[in-house]
Amino acid sequence: MASFLQHARRVAYDTRKADHAPVRQIRRVSRTAPLSLFIEVLEADGCVIVKDFTDEATLAKADHEVRPHLEQQGEGAKVGALQGKTRTVTRLIGKSATVREKFFADPLYQDLCEHFLSLETTHWYGDKPLTTTSHPLLSISITFDIPPGTPAQGLHRDDKNHHARHSHAESYQKGRDILLGLFVPACDTTKANGATRVVPGSHLWGDEIPNFGKDGKRGVVDAELRMGEAFIMLGSLYHGGGAYEEPLGVPKEGTRESRTVHAMFSCTGVHRQEEVSFLSYPIEEVKTYSKIVQERLGWKQSEPNLGWVDLKSPEFLLAD
Incomplete structure (x- = not known):
């Protein structure tokens, strides 16, 4: 037991930098493709862009439901990675029926949650084997409304919130992740307006200090999305919001210029109290x-x- 704990501490605080090689671009897959293809891409890359996830009419309806909550805010939150510029809508599932039923409840996303996050375990009750299944839960649902002048986030893993530990792997093993995120942009997201930067393949890295090169761009690509597309990623993937440095001169009528994204994360069902x-x-x-x-x-x-x-x-x- 002592040696195990010593090893765990070394993993958690290892100061070495891994020589991670740059990897592939983010793959786009049509939502009409079989579930097995999405699983294959997520296991290989840690992320995928879903083509034709939704349409502009549905996005407009979601915006109509969410916008009043955004406009009530003067400034954004100053907490965690948020620096006071980004406005948010928390408890999003209860504030937008469209986000709830069209995005979060989408069969493709929910099927992927079941595949990556459900846990099935066989244990003994006396001398009889008993197999039980724990299904995923919603972890957070939130809209981010990010304006010009917002700097880039540091690259990070979202499962840090759960104090997750990772070991280097050559290939993906089911049960490795505890989070699966879904991002649905309300506008086109580009490098210029701060599209999320991601490092495909980094979900297979261990807990050593990642090596993104001297310029911080090694292996990093921009998850540029067109309206109607969605981005799905594992919680162990390194990512971070990009820099939205200057206004692009494309605000929606009656609103400030911003990049608006609806985000939902699901977690494994065991990440909660028994009672x-x-x-x-x-x-x-x-x-x-x-x-x-x-x-x-x-x-x-x-x-x-x-x-x-x-x-x-x-x-x-x-x-x-």
């Missing part, structure tokens, strides 16, 4: 509990970015 404490204990009662009990029930954010409510640590809801 659903938020449904089990009324908030008015929780307010009377000691601070340590409140925290152990989940009323405190897990660093770096897990357990948010509207991008804030949830104990603010306990304040009188």
Whole structure:
């Protein structure tokens, strides 16, 4: 046990840089292709662009539902990788029926969630084998509205929120990931307006310091998307929002110029408490509990970015 823990610490804090070679571009696959092709591409590259995922009429309907929530905000959130410029719509599933039923509930995305995130385990109940399945959960749904003047994010893995650990692999093994993300842009996303930068193949890397070259561009490509397309990626893939440095002069009528993207991540179903404490204990009662009990029930954010409510640590809801 001691040697295992020592190895885990070395993996978590290894200061070496891996000599990762540049890899392929992001592949575009028609949504009419068989599920097996999407699985093959995601296992090989860690990401895929879905052609004809939706249409402009559906995107316009989603925008109509989301836009009022964006316009209520003066400034964006200053938390995590957000630097106060990006406006957000949290609890998105409850605020846009179109995002909920047309994007998140899309059969292709949900089938991919089942493939990559569902867990099936056989264990013993006495002398009888029992096989059970844990299905995926929504982890977060949020709209990002990113204006000119927004700098690039550092390249990162989103499963850092779950403190995930990774070992180098030559090929993908099912069960390696705990997150699968879906990004649906409300406009064309290009390098000029900060399209997400991704490193195809990096989902197979270990936890050593990644080597993106002296200019930070080695193996990095821009996930440029046309309206109607979607981007799906594994949570272990290195990525980061690109720089949106200057206005392009293409704002929608009556709105500020921005790059708007609807994002949803699903996680493995075991990443939750055995007892659903938020449904089990009324908030008015929780307010009377000691601070340590409140925290152990989940009323405190897990660093770096897990357990948010509207991008804030949830104990603010306990304040009188």
